[in-house]
Amino acid sequence: MAYNLLKGKKGVISGALDEHSIAWKVAERCAEEGAQIVLTNAPVAMRFGKINELAEKINAQVIPADATEVGDLEKLFQGSVDALGGKIDFVLHSIGMSLNMRKGRTYTELNYEHMLKTFDISAISFHKMMQTLWNMDAMNEHGSIVALTYIAAQRVFPDYSEMADAKALLESFARSFGYHFGMRNKVRVNTVSQSPAWTTAGSGVKGFKEFFQYADRMSPLGNASAEACADYCLTLFSDLTRSVTMQNLYHDGGFSSMGMNPAVLGLDYE
DSSP, rough: OOOOTTOOOOEEEEEESSTTSHHHHHHHHHTTTTTTEEEOOOHHHHHSHHHHHHHHHHHHHEEOOOOTTHHHHHHHHHHHHHHHHOOOEEEEOOOOHHHHHHOOOOOOOOOOOHHHHHHHIIIIIIHHHHHHHHHHTTTTEEEEEEEEOGGEEEEEGGGTHHHHHHHHHHHHHHHHHHHHHHHHHHHHHHHEEEOOOOOGGHHHHHHHHHHHHHHHHSSTTTTHHHHHHHHHHHHHHHOOOOTTTTEEEETTTGGGGGGGGGGGHHHHHH
């Protein structure tokens, strides 16, 4: 059901690789709620993803951009302002990749050059996005910027490796830049800490199936789906959350508040 929560708003959504991506679901829901959207992803990701299918479905323009390159981001946001006919109301950062994890290196054997690249792609790109938007004055008053994160930024999940550190940095950027954007433009900046979801990126983590099942049993409401995450994100883009900023918001079925759930041990609820 659509409520026209984003009617007349203009947004840029990154990271919609395929129909399993959270960003893909967010783009679909935002379009359903009346928003005009520009989609973006790194050129290399676009070659094996399906972003053009999504663009056709929701009548969105696609502007390729490597989020680690400020020049690309400048072209992205200027192109978005031109295509959308005005400043931007909301932005989704859904970008992450660990070179060390891809190459099977454990946390105690990280290649530091790979680690720096991981940080650049997964976290510093968020700061670069916000700084570019700031310098270009491309955000509308009371706009909203959201980045997707994970609870490994606060707690130890060994197989999440250096991505945990990248997410901690990402969340810090949201708080720090959120202050500046709030003071100048009343723009809010938040991160959404999502349940494990069956995305292309998430399912590539070692032991993901087992952990997905564990998190589902631990959470009183079960794991939050990608579709539910999309619903949550669009509320953060809407005018209903104009006083919410600099927050890390857990969207995880209650997982983040649990110590132990007897269901994990196979015990019945009483």
